[in-house]
Amino acid sequence: MAKPARASFVCQNCGGASQRWVGKCPSCGEWNTLVEETAAAPPPGSGMSRQSRGRAVTLETLAARGEAPPRMPTGNAEVDRVTGGGIVPGSALLIGGEPGIGKSTLLLQLCASLAATGRRTLYFSGEEAAAQVRLRAERLGLSDAPVLLASETNLSNILATLGEDRRADLVVIDSIQTLWADALDAAPGTVSQVRAATGSLIRYAKQSGAAMLLVGHVTKDGQLAGPKVVEHMVDTVLSFEGDRGHPFRILRAVKNRFGATDEIGVFEMAQQGLREVSNPSELFLGDRDAKAPGAAVFAGVEGTRPLLVEIQALVAPSVLGTPRRAVVGWDTNRLSMLLAVLDARCGVSLAQHDVYLNVAGGLKITEPAADLAAAAALLSSLSGDALPSDHVYFGEISLSGAVRAAGHMTTRLKEAQKLGFKRAVVPAAGDLEAGATRIGLERLSHLKELAESVGPCH
Numbered sequence: 001m002a003k004p005a006r007a008s009f010v011c012q013n014c015g016g017a018s019q020r021w022v023g024k025c026p027s028c029g030e031w032n033t034l035v036e037e038t039a040a041a042p043p044p045g046s047g048m049s050r051q052s053r054g055r056a057v058t059l060e061t062l063a064a065r066g067e068a069p070p071r072m073p074t075g076n077a078e079v080d081r082v083t084g085g086g087i088v089p090g091s092a093l094l095i096g097g098e099p100g101i102g103k104s105t106l107l108l109q110l111c112a113s114l115a116a117t118g119r120r121t122l123y124f125s126g127e128e129a130a131a132q133v134r135l136r137a138e139r140l141g142l143s144d145a146p147v148l149l150a151s152e153t154n155l156s157n158i159l160a161t162l163g164e165d166r167r168a169d170l171v172v173i174d175s176i177q178t179l180w181a182d183a184l185d186a187a188p189g190t191v192s193q194v195r196a197a198t199g200s201l202i203r204y205a206k207q208s209g210a211a212m213l214l215v216g217h218v219t220k221d222g223q224l225a226g227p228k229v230v231e232h233m234v235d236t237v238l239s240f241e242g243d244r245g246h247p248f249r250i251l252r253a254v255k256n257r258f259g260a261t262d263e264i265g266v267f268e269m270a271q272q273g274l275r276e277v278s279n280p281s282e283l284f285l286g287d288r289d290a291k292a293p294g295a296a297v298f299a300g301v302e303g304t305r306p307l308l309v310e311i312q313a314l315v316a317p318s319v320l321g322t323p324r325r326a327v328v329g330w331d332t333n334r335l336s337m338l339l340a341v342l343d344a345r346c347g348v349s350l351a352q353h354d355v356y357l358n359v360a361g362g363l364k365i366t367e368p369a370a371d372l373a374a375a376a377a378l379l380s381s382l383s384g385d386a387l388p389s390d391h392v393y394f395g396e397i398s399l400s401g402a403v404r405a406a407g408h409m410t411t412r413l414k415e416a417q418k419l420g421f422k423r424a425v426v427p428a429a430g431d432l433e434a435g436a437t438r439i440g441l442e443r444l445s446h447l448k449e450l451a452e453s454v455g456p457c458h
Contacts, residue, residue: 007036007037008036008037009021009022009034009035009036009037010034010035010037010190010191010192011025011027011028011030011033011034011191012033012034012035012189012190012191013025013028013030013033013219014027014028014030014227014228015191015227015228015229016028018034021034021036022034035186035187035190037184037185037186037190037191037192069088069091069258070088070089071084071085071086071087071088072086072087072088072089072114072119072169072170072211073085073086074086074087074110074113074114075113075114075116075117076109076110076113076276077276077278078251078265078266078267078276078277079106079110079251079265081263081264081265081303081305082238082251082252082253082263082264082265083236083238083253083256083258083259084256084258084259084260084263085259087170087211087213088211088235088258089169089209089210089211090205090206090208090209090210090211091205091211091212091235091236091257091258092198092201092202092205092211092212092213092214092233092234092235092236093211093212093213093214093234093235093236093237093238094176094214094215094216094224094230094231094234094236094237094238095107095213095214095215095216095237095238095239095240096215096216096217096218096224096237096238096239096240097218097239097240097241097242098218098222098241098242099217100244101240101241101242101244101249102240102242102249102267102269102274103174103215103240104125104128104133104136104174104215105136105140105273105274106240106249106251106267106274107123107172107174107213107215108123108133108136108137108140108142108147108273109140109142109273109274110170110172110213111123111145111147111170111172112137112140112142112145112147114169114170115145115146115147116145116146119169119170120148120166120167120168120169120170121147121148121168121169121170121171121172122147122148122149122150122161122162122168122170122171122172123147123148123149123150123172123174124150124151124152124158124171124172124173124174125149125150125151125152125174126151126152126153126173126174126175126178126179127174127175127178128151128174129151130149130150130151133149133151134149139273140272140273141272148168153178153179153180153188154179154180154182155179155180155181155182155196155197155200155201156181156182158173158179158201159200159201159204162204162208162210163204167208167209167210168208168210169210169211170210170211170213171201171205171210171211171212171213172213172215173201173212173213173214173215174215175214175215175216175217176194176197176198176201176214176215176216176226176230177189177194177216177217177225177226179193179194179197180193180197181193181196181197181200183196184196189217189225189226191226191227194226194227194230195226195227195229195230198214198230198233198234199233201214202233202234214234216230224237231254231255234255235256235257235258236253236255236256236257236258237253237254237255237256238251238252238253238254239251239252239253239254240252241364242269242362243362245362246361246362247268247269247270248266248267248268248269248277248280248283248284248361248362248363249266249267249268249269249274250264250265250266250267250363250364251264251265251266251267252264252265260303262302262303263302263303263304263305264302264303264305266280266283268283280305280307281306281307281308281309281415281419282419283361284307284308284309284310284360284361284363285297285308285309285310285419287360288310288360290386290389291386291389292386293380293381293383293384293385293386293387294312294313294314294315294377294378294380294381295310295311295312295313295377295380295386295387296310296311296313296373296374296376296377296380296387296391296393297309297310297311297373297391297392297393297416297421298310298311298365298369298370298373298374298392298393298394299392299393299394299412299413299415299416299424300365300367300369300370300394300412301367301369301407301408301411301412302367304411306408306411306412306414306415307363307415308392308415308416308419309359309360309361309363309365310359310360310361311330311357311358311359311360311365311370311373311374311377312357312358312359312360312377313355313356313357313358313374313377313378313380313381314354314355314356314357314381315350315353315354315355315356315378315381315382316353316354316356317352317353317354318352318353318354320354323350323351323352323353323354323355324354324355324356325339325354325355326354326355326356326357327356327357327358328357328358328359329358329359329362329363329364329365330357330359330364330365330370330374331366334368334371334374335355335357335374337399338371338374338375338378338397339355339378341397341399341401341447342375342378342379342447342451344401345400345401345446345447345448346401346447346448346451347451348379348382348451350378350382353382355378357374357377357378368396368406369394369395369396369406369407370394371395371396371397372393372394372395372396372397372403372425372427372444372447372450373392373393373394375397375447375450376393376425376450376454379450379451379454380454383454385454387454388423390420390421390422390423391421391422391423391424391425392412392416392421392423392424392425393424393425393426394406394409394412394424394425394426395425395426395427395444396427397447401446401447401448402445402446402447403427403428403429403444403445403446403447403450404427404429405427405429405430406426406427406430409426409430409431409432410432410433410436410437412424413426413432413436413437413439414436414437416439417437417438417439421439422439422440423439423440423441423442424439424440424441424442425442425444425450426441426442426443426444427443427444427445428443428444428445429445
C-alpha cells in the first residue's frame with residue numbers, strides 16, 4: 001500500500017520547511033509566509049526512487065579541452081553584450097525586474113528580432129491573453145513578426161506543445177510564477193510549483209537544445225521571488241532595472257555561466273519600445289547644468305564599457321536635531337563613511353547640514369571609484385562654487401583620507417576625452433599608458449588636497 005503524501009508548511013520567502021504552521025518562519029524570520037504544501041513523488045527517471053540502480057558515468061580529466069559553446073546572436077547589441085555574445089542554445093535564462101519596467105516589451109522585441117532571421121520562437125504568456133500581447137506587438141510595430149504565441153499556464157500543456165512539432169530555437173515563459181503542475185497540490189506561485197516548473201523546463205531545454213527564457217517576479221526588496229534554488233538551477237540570471245521617472249533601463253547580468261557578469265546593456269524607453277543606447281554617456285550628461293554648484297562628472301566603468309554620469313549633491317543648513325541624509329542611486333553607507341572622512345581627515349564638518357546626493361539619469365552606481373566625484377560634489381555644494389565644466393573625477397577614498405587607484409584608468413580617460421573633457425582629477429597612484437590620452441591630469445594623494453581647492457575655505 002502506497003504511503004499517503006506528507007504535507008509540510010513551506011515559507012514562500014526563503015523556501016524553508018516546517019512540520020507545523022507557525023506565524024514566524026524559523027529560517028528567515030518573516031511573518032505569515034508559511035503555506036501548506038504536499039510533497040510530490042519524485043519524477044520518473046530522476047534517480048531518486050528506490051528502484052533506481054543507477055549506472056556508471058564516464059570520468060574525464062581537467063586537461064580535456066572542450067569547444068566554446070555556440071552562440072545565437074539576438075540582433076540586439078545590448079542583449080548580446082550582457083549575455084557574452086548571444087544566447088547559448090540549450091541554456092536557461094531568468095530575467096527579473098519591477099512590474100511595468102518593460103520586461104515583456106524587451107522579450108517581445110527579442111523574439112521578433114530572432115524570428116526575423118528565420119529562428120523559431122515561441123512566446124507563452126501566463127499573465128496576459130493572446131489579444132493583449134497582439135495589442136502590444138501592434139504598438140511596437142511588430143505585428144508582422146513570425147512569433148508563435150499562446151496564452152497558457154498549465155505546465156503539462158506547454159511541454160506537450162513544445163514536443164509535438166519541430167524544435168524551437170527560443171522559448172519565452174512569461175512568467176514562471178504563473179505556471180502550475182497537475183501533480184502538485186499547491187497554488188501557482190508557491191515554492192513547490194515554481195521549483196517543479198523550472199526543473200521541468202530546464203530539463204526540456206537541455207534535452208532539446210532550445211534556449212529557455214523565464215520571466216521572474218521580484219519582491220518588494222527587489223529580489224527575485226520564489227525559492228533561491230531557481231537562481232542556482234538556471235545558467236544566466238538577468239536583472240532589468242530602471243526608474244519609471246526616467247526613460248533609461250539597465251540590463252545587468254547577475255549570474256552567467258557562459259560569460260562575464262560585469263557587463264550592462266542600456267536602453268531607452270521610447271514610443272516604439274525599447275531603443276538600444278550605444279553611447280549612454282552622452283545621454284546621461286545631456287541635460288546637465290554646468291554652472292550649478294554641487295555637480296561633478298564621474299568617469300566610471302561598467303564591465304568593459306566606460307560610462308560618464310553626473311553626481312549631484314545638495315548641502316543645506318538643517319533645522320533638525322538629526323540632519324537628513326538622502327541618497328538616490330548610491331550606497332547610503334558609503335555616503336556616511338565619506339562624510340566622516342571629510343570631518344575627521346579634512347576638517348570639513350557637515351554635522352549641521354542636510355545632505356542630498358543623487359546620481360542623474362536613474363543609474364545605480366556600486367563602484368568605489370565614485371568616492372572622489374561624490375566628495376567633489378559635496379564640497380562644491382557646501383562652498384557654493386561650481387566645479388569646472390570640463391573636469392571629470394574618479395578615485396576611491398580610504399578611511400585615512402588617502403585617494404586610492406582605480407582600475408581601467410586609461411579607458412576612463414579616453415571616454416572623457418572623446419566627450420570633450422579637458423582635465424581629470426585622478427588618484428596619484430595608478431599606471432597609465434604613455435601617450436594614450438591628451439587630457440590634462442591633476443593627481444591627488446589625499447582628500448585634503450581636494451578640500452583645499454574646492455572646499456569652503458579655499
